Structure formats: structure tokens, C-alpha cells
Amino acid sequence: MPTFQLIVLNHPKRLTKLIDKFRRSFLWTGLENCSGGRCLVKWSMETTPELFKHSRKKEILVADALEDSQWISNLKTNPSYAVLQQFVWLYQKLQHIELNPHSDDSVTWKMSASGTFSASFAYHIQFAGSIHSPLENVVWKPQIPMKCKFFNWVALHGKCLTTENLAKRGWPHNLICSLCRTSNETADHLLLHCSFSAEFWRRILINFNLPPPSVLVPDCSLLSWRLASLDAIPNPAREKWNILQMLHSWFTWKERNNRVFNAKACSIDDLLQSLSEELHLWRSAGLKATKWVDPP
Numbered sequence: 001m002p003t004f005q006l007i008v009l010n011h012p013k014r015l016t017k018l019i020d021k022f023r024r025s026f027l028w029t030g031l032e033n034c035s036g037g038r039c040l041v042k043w044s045m046e047t048t049p050e051l052f053k054h055s056r057k058k059e060i061l062v063a064d065a066l067e068d069s070q071w072i073s074n075l076k077t078n079p080s081y082a083v084l085q086q087f088v089w090l091y092q093k094l095q096h097i098e099l100n101p102h103s104d105d106s107v108t109w110k111m112s113a114s115g116t117f118s119a120s121f122a123y124h125i126q127f128a129g130s131i132h133s134p135l136e137n138v139v140w141k142p143q144i145p146m147k148c149k150f151f152n153w154v155a156l157h158g159k160c161l162t163t164e165n166l167a168k169r170g171w172p173h174n175l176i177c178s179l180c181r182t183s184n185e186t187a188d189h190l191l192l193h194c195s196f197s198a199e200f201w202r203r204i205l206i207n208f209n210l211p212p213p214s215v216l217v218p219d220c221s222l223l224s225w226r227l228a229s230l231d232a233i234p235n236p237a238r239e240k241w242n243i244l245q246m247l248h249s250w251f252t253w254k255e256r257n258n259r260v261f262n263a264k265a266c267s268i269d270d271l272l273q274s275l276s277e278e279l280h281l282w283r284s285a286g287l288k289a290t291k292w293v294d295p296p
């Protein structure tokens with residue numbers, strides 16, 4: 001019966017089941033009827049790949065394989081240790097399986113308790129075992145340009161190419177921080193502990209009417225400091241503080257690169273001016289996250 005007729009007519013459920021039975025039978029056997037065990041053994045796809053290689057009949061049906069334990073007599077001689085291990089595992093699994101010759105084969109999806117496939121469930125199964133990152137809201141949620149987000153993500157994990165990381169790769173580098181010239185350059189130093197960087201941050205807070213920076217604990221990492229500081233700041237200033245901190249890291253990094261690769265240095269006043277202009281550009285572009293920026 002054409003599909004569109006099935007859509008408009010109020011047909012009985014029994015008819016749907018009958019059609020589905022024909023469809024399933026054709027799928028498994030190409031005939032009008034089929035019973036349990038018509039599918040091929042797919043041990044190679046499961047957890048017995050060595051056992052599958054050792055079998056003489058790789059296209060055997062489940063029903064045939066289980067009848068009088070034919071799958072065992074189809075195995076080649078001289079099994080390896082891996083084959084024996086998989087044989088014992090499979091043998092134990094099959095002890096509790098009984099095929100019902102009067103029941104139809106059906107396709108089920110093992111990942112859900114109901115055995116029913118859904119696109120939604122398949123999507124969520126991709127995240128099984130994943131770990132929730134506390135940086136989801138800190139780095140990715142703010143509506144600001146991606147290049148700034150990506151840099152902060154890398155920097156907060158200590159992975160930007162500071163001289164510390166260049167040294168790990170054996171690449172040419174100068175260990176000394178190009179901003180303060182007093183300490184070795186690491187991501188935590190450059191973006192948090194460096195005297196130049198700290199002064200730049202202090203000036204940003206003043207310029208944008210935020211409370212002064214808290215006292216830094218020596219050796220505190222940029223990541224733990226950023227998360228702890230954000231927790232301590234009440235809304236609505238939190239989002240503003242976070243965006244300014246992301247910009248601070250990004251502009252500090254750009255200044256570092258300017259000094260290393262172009263031998264040019266900007267003052268903190270220059271950097272502050274560039275940062276303000278960048279914020280005005282974002283606001284002009286309609287980024288809601290920067291609505292607190294005063295119009296130029």
C-alpha cells in the first residue's frame with residue numbers, strides 16, 4: 001500500500017505490525033517469513049577478533065552457529081593463547097542464550113535500556129565519560145571574538161608558546177621575560193606575576209571602575225587565580241571583569257610578541273588605549289557582552 005495512503009487513512013495497528021513483519025523478513029531472509037537467529041555472527045566487531053580469525057566459517061548464521069555448538073567444531077586447530085582466552089569468554093556468554101524459533105529477529109540498539117535508537121541519545125552518548133571543564137562559562141560563554149577566547153583557553157592551560165614551552169620543544173628561545181627582564185618567562189609569570197603585566201591589569205581596573213586587584217599568592221597559577229577571583233566578584237561586575245581579564249591576557253601576549261619579533265615596545269598607556277579601542281570596536285559591532293563600554 002503506498003506510503004501516503006498509510007499516512008491519511010486510519011489503518012489498524014495490526015496492519016502496521018504485519019507490514020513491519022514482511023519488511024523484517026525480507027531484510028533478514030528475502031522471504032515472507034523468518035525466525036530467530038537469521039543474522040550473521042558479528043564476533044569480529046565485538047570482543048573476539050582473534051577467535052573470528054580462527055573460525056573456518058566466518059559467514060555462519062547465529063542459529064546455525066548455536067545449533068549443537070557448531071561454532072566450536074568450526075574452529076581451526078592449534079589455537080593461540082589469545083584465541084583460547086576469547087573462546088572461554090564467548091563460551092561463558094553463550095551458556096545463557098536460547099533462541100526462540102517462533103520469535104522474529106529484530107534490530108535493537110544496545111546503548112539504551114529500551115533498545116530503541118534515537119538521534120538524541122546517539123548525540124549524547126558521544127559525551128559519555130567526558131569531564132566538565134570549569135572554563136566553559138569563563139572562556140567560551142562570553143560573546144566576544146573567538147581569537148581572544150582561543151588564546152585564553154590555551155594560556156589558561158599553560159600551552160601558549162612562552163620561552164618555557166619553547167625550551168621543552170628544544171626550539172630557540174631567550175628565557176628572560178621580555179616585559180620585565182627580571183624573571184624567566186612562563187605563562188603564569190607573563191600574564192599574572194610579571195610586574196609589567198600586573199601594572200597593566202591594575203590600570204585596566206581603575207580605568208573601568210572595578211575594585212583594585214587582590215594580593216597575589218606567590219606561585220599561584222593563572223588558572224586557579226582566575227577561577228578564585230571570579231568566584232569572589234559579585235554580578236553584574238563578574239562578566240565585565242572576566243572580559244577585561246581575557247583582553248588583558250591577549251594584549252599582554254601581543255605586546256610580548258611585538259617586543260620579541262619586532263623589537264618594538266609600547267607603554268602601558270599605549271596598551272590601555274589599544275585595549276579601549278578594541279572594546280569600542282566590539283561594542284560597535286553589537287556584542288552585547290560589551291554593552292557597559294561607554295560610547296566613544
Ligand SMILES: [Zn+2]
Pocket residue numbers: 177178179180181182183189190193194195196
Ligand atoms: Zn615579566
